[in-house]
Amino acid sequence: MTGDRIADAFADGPAFIPYLAAGDPDYESSKEYVEALARGGADVIELGLPFSEPIAEGPTIQQAIVRSLEGGMTPERFFEFVSELDVDVPLVCMTYYNLIYQYGRKETGEPGPEAFVKRASEVGIDGFVVPDLPAEEADDLREACDSYDLDLVFIVAPTTKGDRLRSIMEQVSGYVYVQARLGVTGAREDVSTQTDESLARLSEWNVPKAVGFGIKTGEHAERIVAAGADGIIVGSALVDIVAEGHESGASADETAARLEEKARELKEGALRGREAAQSTPQTERT
Secondary structure, eight states: OOOSHHHHHHHSSOEEEEEEETTSSOHHHHHHHHHHHHHTTOSSEEEEOOOSOOTTOOHHHHHHHHHHHHTTOOHHHHHHHHHHOOOOSOEEEEOOHHHHHHHHHHHHSSOSSHHHHHHHHHHTOOEEEOTTOOGGGOHHHHHHHHHTTOEEEOEEOTTOOHHHHHHHHHHOOSOEEEEOSSSOOOOOSSOOTHHHHHHHHTTTSOSOEEEESSOOSHHHHHHHHHTTOSEEEEOHHHHHHHHHHHHHTOOHHHHHHHHHHHHHHHHHHHHHHHHHHHHSOHHHHO
16 A cells, blocks of 8 residues: 555664654754754654644644744645655654645646655655544545555544544554543653553554653663554654753754754664563463
């Protein structure tokens, strides 16, 4: 159905998937930060294309989106940004459906997702996460992604069950984004106990499960992977580093070094989690 790059990123598992808002706090610095994450061990990178009403985001990422928008980020600048990145890992665009849908009107005179997906495929995007698009309404985007060999990732909340869960899992490809807790994005000091329950609920589907929402440290990453996750998704803890560098006047090189160090910490934690999972009998983890 789709390309193999994201699947390959999980093949040797666990996958570390960081998120940054493209263009935060400015175009050139943001490119340096994304490349630093790749050097630090990212297996897939989620790039946020900012939208003015980011309903799934907490204050940290909302502020990143504001900085990106104020810096002039647009869909066309986003595509330029992606094309200029010097990274060799799959890239996933995280954005909201209105931007995707209305891009078609701008390009062809008719709204719809195909024009956006086509352009994304040309610059090197491998998949999408669209938080405000229900799986039941995703047929057009799913069809466009299939046409251009891209993955379509969906978010599964702790409360997602029954027919709703089955509908999502019938549409998803690449990986499923397992929301570790209810609420919006943001780094936390603890790991939610809802994660184990969510992973158990998804066990019948053979698609990688990557857990996000609240992961902040290598210890968090270790615990999540030890619980059975195939990957970890980290956004706010990294966006915090970008914000701190911006507010303190640190150079882009200094902030990039901090991001690379944090990426290594998170990736190493995930690898420790795999070792723990391999040494623990399955019956003790379920």
